[in-house]
Amino acid sequence: MTQFRRMAAVLTLAFALTVIGACSGNGAETAATEDFPHMGVAEMNTLLADSQGKPAIVVFWTTWCPACKQQLPELEKLLAERGDDISILTVSLDEKREALEKFYAGKKPALPTYWGDGELARAYEVQAIPKLVAFDRDGKVVFSRPGAFPLGMLRKLADQIAGN
CATH class of the missing domain: 1.20.5 (Single alpha-helices involved in coiled-coils or other helix-helix interfaces)
Known part of the structure; x- marks a missing residue:
C-alpha cells in the first residue's frame, strides 16, 4: 500500500x-496570441462560413513592407465608413508573431489583425504583398490582386461586393 x-x-x-x-x-505570449490570433486555412474557412451574408476584404501583408504600411490607414478609413456592411481584416505573413508585437508596440490595431501561415498564403496564391482578396456574401473570391489600393478604389470594391 x-x-x-x-x-x-x-x-x-x-x-x-x-x-x-x-x-x-x-503573460506576454498569451496576450500576443489573443491580440494576433493564428489564421490558417481552416480558420479562414470558419471565419468566412460564420460571416455568411456579409462580404469581406482580407489583406495579406508584413510589417517590413512599405506598401503594406501605406495600405493599412486606407483600410482603417474604409472600416470606419463601411464596417457595418463588410468585414475587413488583415493577415500578417511575418515569420514570427513577435514582429506584429513590435510593429504595434503595445497599441491595439484598428483593424482585426491575424498572424497567418505559409499554408494560408499558398491557398490564396500570395506571391507579392500586400495582396487584397475580396469575398462576396457567399464567401466566394471575387477579387484577388497584389498591390496597395487607394481609398477611392477600396470604396468602389466595397460597393461592388456589398451589392450597392
Missing part, C-alpha cells in the same frame, strides 16, 4: 505542477 501512496503522491504533485505552470505561463 505504501508504494501505491507514493505513486499517487507523485502523480498528484506532477498534476499540480502542470496546472501551476499553465496558469503562470508567459
Whole structure:
C-alpha cells in the first residue's frame, strides 16, 4: 500500500505542477496570441462560413513592407465608413508573431489583425504583398490582386461586393 501512496503522491504533485505552470505561463505570449490570433486555412474557412451574408476584404501583408504600411490607414478609413456592411481584416505573413508585437508596440490595431501561415498564403496564391482578396456574401473570391489600393478604389470594391 505504501508504494501505491507514493505513486499517487507523485502523480498528484506532477498534476499540480502542470496546472501551476499553465496558469503562470508567459503573460506576454498569451496576450500576443489573443491580440494576433493564428489564421490558417481552416480558420479562414470558419471565419468566412460564420460571416455568411456579409462580404469581406482580407489583406495579406508584413510589417517590413512599405506598401503594406501605406495600405493599412486606407483600410482603417474604409472600416470606419463601411464596417457595418463588410468585414475587413488583415493577415500578417511575418515569420514570427513577435514582429506584429513590435510593429504595434503595445497599441491595439484598428483593424482585426491575424498572424497567418505559409499554408494560408499558398491557398490564396500570395506571391507579392500586400495582396487584397475580396469575398462576396457567399464567401466566394471575387477579387484577388497584389498591390496597395487607394481609398477611392477600396470604396468602389466595397460597393461592388456589398451589392450597392
